[in-house]
Amino acid sequence: MRLFPVARLAGALALCGALAVPAAGAADFTTSAGYAAACGTAARSGTPRDDDARVAAVICRDTALVRQIVTWGTQGFARMETQRMPREAVVVEVRKEIDYVIGELGATRKLLAQVKLGKRKSLRLAPAQWELDIDGDGAVKLWEKYLFALPKRGHQAFRFSGPSDDLAYYEREYNLGAVIHVDQSDILWSLAYHHFIEGLLTNLRAFELSDKSDGVILARPALMKAAHQLIGNGFVISGKMRQEILAETDDDEEWIGHPRQVNSVFPVPLDEADFASWGRMIKEMSALWQGRTLLPTTQGGGGMLAAMAPLCPEGSGLNVASLYLKPPPAGTVYAFRNTKLPTNSCQRIDKVHPLSPLPQMAEQAQKSDTGMGFLRYLYWTN
Structure with a gap:
């Protein structure tokens, strides 16, 4: 699993947007051409009016946000260094970028919260088939082609590494043929991640750097309260998602599968003990947070x-x-x-x-x- 600095947040956003997908017939996210056509339609359609349109909008807006973050993180910082921008100007630009990300996350979070798939499945999703220019340089490099690819399922070690342009690496480490038939538990997985990331960034914006090197200044106390609510809601939704997964009776191209579902592409196999510890962890985190x-x-x-x-x-x-x-x-x-x-x-x-x-x-x-x-x-x- 690759988690290089600029793309760590981008990767989480990409996944939590990618796993909320429209019902069959509404949009095609199984190919690069299908993705482009679906997002073009979503951009022209205005306010989404049904669940399938809402989740399509989430995919397209979240992946566009990933591209915005990575492009800004590469081209933007290079530009600021070349122009030798003063510290104050750099801080202003960083604040603006964080505020933009928070705003986009809030918008897609609200769309996801409206999605109620019930027991039905939505589209089949093949994220490794997408090919996007992530860093805005006009070319799709190999690491960009496979940014949304899922690591192979198993008990591999957690590691940090830079972007790779080695095809053998992706063939060895990633499930390039992974397909997900998305259900309501996957919507809740995405929604929980939206709450957590938005909450963490809101927490960050509550503070400003101090002129001294030994701390930060609490500049906006109200954002502390907003961050607490967002992150707390994330724990609640994660608990609901866990229960939703355990209640599933089918076994059809699952994202997160419970121990009796074998057709899962989730990178981490979860057994009964894992689900028990997951439940305990949510319980303890909620108790601490409240x-x-x-x-x-x-x-x-x-x-x-x-x-x-x-x-x-x-x-x-x-x-x-x-x-x-x-x-x-x-x-x-x-x-x-x-x-x-x-x-x-x-x-x-x-x-x-x-x-x-x-x-x-x-x-x-x-x-x-x-x-x-x-x-x-x-x-x-x-």
Whole structure:
């Protein structure tokens, strides 16, 4: 699986848009020519009026957004370096680009939320067949041709690598013949990813860089609350998606399959234990996100988080919900060292608000041979 810096976000966007596809007869996303024709029709049709038109619009807008991000990330940064733009101008352009991405994600998220396929299947999708000029240089290089291709199914290691123009690499590592017959669980997978990515970028825009090198400034506290809602909704939708998958009775060219479905092209095979841990993880993340459990970020404490972020007094933990929903005033500096949070962000550890087991789970995965595999699992299951 390739995850080079500019394309990491692009790849997630491409997948979450690509897996929401129209019903048969509405559009053809099985070939490069079909993709071009479908997106041309979507662009001319205006506001989509039914589910198939909505999901077609999501595919086309999300893949266009991928192209925008990668083109800007390559040509834009090269232009700014050549022009020797001052730091202030660069920051303004970066903000503008992030705001554009947030706006597009919000629009496609709202379209996805309206899609109700029920038990019916939608179009068959062959993402490796698309051939798009991703970086805007007028040519379709091999890595662009296969940007949307799915890694082969199996327990491969999670790794970071640059874009490749080696055909043998794609034939060896990717399922170039993968076909997905999309259903409602795939729509929910895409919708959860839209919430998470939009929420993370909204969180980012809440802050500005400090003139000092030791922190960032909280410039827009209201965006902290918006980010909390978006990410929290993502956990809820991911839980619904998991239940939707487990309830499926067919086995026809699946994206994410449950343990009894063998015809799945999902890169990570999931067994009963995986679905159980997935459910536990969603439960624990939701509890942490809503402030029912606390992070062990105690001053002088042990463990990974305590060592990295000694934020709270002894006997208390970080209440993530309070941190987001009751943020400090604009202008507050978050230092990378010796950060002092508002007192309401730290809460006494008790039976009502116990410590979250998530840091311990992460540490166990980090220490084991399955640590990177666990990261791969988290990436694909959102």
